[in-house]
Structure formats: structure tokens, C-alpha cells
Amino acid sequence: MKIVKTKPFKDQMPGTSGLRKSVKTFQNIGYLENFVQSIFDTVSVLKGGLLIVGGDGRFYNDCAIQIILRMASANGVSHVIVGQNGLFSTPAVSALIRKHNAQGGLVLSASHNPGGLEGDFGIKFNADNGGPASVSVTNSIYDRSLEISEYKTLDTKDIDLTKLGVQTLGDMKVTIIDSVKDYADHMETLFDFDKIRHLIAGDFSICFDAMHAVTGPYAIEIFTNRLGVKPNNLINNIPLPDFGGGHPDPNPVYAKTLFEKMFSINAPD
Numbered sequence: 347m348k349i350v351k352t353k354p355f356k357d358q359m360p361g362t363s364g365l366r367k368s369v370k371t372f373q374n375i376g377y378l379e380n381f382v383q384s385i386f387d388t389v390s391v392l393k394g395g396l397l398i399v400g401g402d403g404r405f406y407n408d409c410a411i412q413i414i415l416r417m418a419s420a421n422g423v424s425h426v427i428v429g430q431n432g433l434f435s436t437p438a439v440s441a442l443i444r445k446h447n448a449q450g451g452l453v454l455s456a457s458h459n460p461g462g463l464e465g466d467f468g469i470k471f472n473a474d475n476g477g478p479a480s481v482s483v484t485n486s487i488y489d490r491s492l493e494i495s496e497y498k499t500l501d502t503k504d505i506d507l508t509k510l511g512v513q514t515l516g517d518m519k520v521t522i523i524d525s526v527k528d529y530a531d532h533m534e535t536l537f538d539f540d541k542i543r544h545l546i547a548g549d550f551s552i553c554f555d556a557m558h559a560v561t562g563p564y565a566i567e568i569f570t571n572r573l574g575v576k577p578n579n580l581i582n583n584i585p586l587p588d589f590g591g592g593h594p595d596p597n598p599v600y601a602k603t604l605f606e607k608m609f610s611i612n613a614p615d
Contacts, residue, residue, distance in 0.1 A: 347420045349496050352376040358491040360484045364470025366456045369406050372467045382414055383497035384490040385471050386421040391449045393422040398442045400434025401454025402560035403585035404461035408432050410454055412504045419518035420498035429525035432507050435560045438529040440476035445528060449474050458595035462588030526567045539572060546574045551614035553579050555604035558586040559594035
């Protein structure tokens, strides 16, 4: 473990969707580290606890996760569950927190904001109920960020986020899991997949556009593998750090391909 001296940033007040800034702001020395340390200093139950970590795959997602893992270990977190390749959708993190009785989760996303080096990045703390932290907690995190003078981390190599299974980082266990399976299983408890499969098998056609964001792998597993939607009806389903140059925002500008399909003569049902 090493303790790194730092100085506060004055602009780390999180909203209901967490702290969102440009990628270049997050790349400033100590910026992400200060905010993460403020979370660990404020949410005491994380020490000795279980934390869920993952994001939407946007630019800086992989780097941020490595920083968070090292800091989690240095701050006494016992176990972290991470999505393979660092990917988790926001509702998947919520479901996993509740399934595993975790003490919280860190979601790395800036929602519909653009990605890439010139785009945005974000981080949000979800509480043990799976939902966003309360205003009182986010206010406490912000107050801590204004007075922080040091953060804890490890001097170690990166964890391999592509490899499923258990690894260790210092004294902390890191479990890399399939990003989609638990969430897809949960969806089967909420919706009648048999009836949906029957509908689709009866030539009910759909089109899904993941817009090169995190939902692509979820769509492949849920719509194609479990519900029988033909793979060619899922478009832009490979997550990209810059979302393919667009925004993951379903409007006529950025979802142009989908809108054209929906208004075509042979539009899906």
C-alpha cells in the first residue's frame, strides 16, 4: 500500500447521476482518485465489505476500473465483483448489489453523453439497496472531497479484466463474472419469456439498436439467445469506447439507422 498526498478539487459535487465531467478532467492527476477516496472515507461499510464495479465501456472505463480496484484493496474492501472487460449496465449493477447483498456499487457511465477522448466520463455510487446514493450521502462525499489531503492505493500491476474467475489484489478478492448472465436471469423472473418467445416465433419482428453502447451484449443474450430474435435484427451491438462516433441517445439524429428502419415500407412490427 502507498499513501499519496493530494489537494482538493472544488468541482466534485455529485448529482443524482453521479459525478460527470469531460474525460480530460478525469485524467487530471488525482481527480478520480480524490473522488473515489472520498467515497471510501464516507461510506464506512465498504471496509471489509463487497463492492460491485463496472461501466458502459466508454473511453477511460478500463483505466478507471484499475484505479478503483487498487484503491478498494488499499482501503480494506474485502471483495469486488467486476463485469468481464469492465462492462456492466447500470441496472445490472443494481441487480447484482441486491443479489449478492453487496455494500454498494460503482457505476462508470455518463449515460447519453458522448464518449471518446473528447467526450465525457462519469462515476456514480449506488447504495446497498441497488439505487443511487441518497442526497445526504452524496453531500457527505462532496464535503469530504473539499478537505481531502491524501488517498490510498497499491503499487501493483493491472488485473486481467478479460479472464473470468477469481484473482487477488493485495488482500482483496476480485471476481470477474459474465457481465450479462445474472441480469438476464433476473429478467426471466420479471417477464414471461415463454410467451415472448412464442410471439417472436410467430413472425413478430423487432429491431434493436444498441448504438455501440453497453446494452449490445445484453441484447444478444436476452433477445437472440433466450427469445429467438434473429441476430441480424440487432444492430450496432458491439460496445465501442466512443460509441462509434455517436451518442447512445435514441433520437432521430444519433439513431438514424433505427429510425429509417422503423419508417420504411418493410418496418419491423
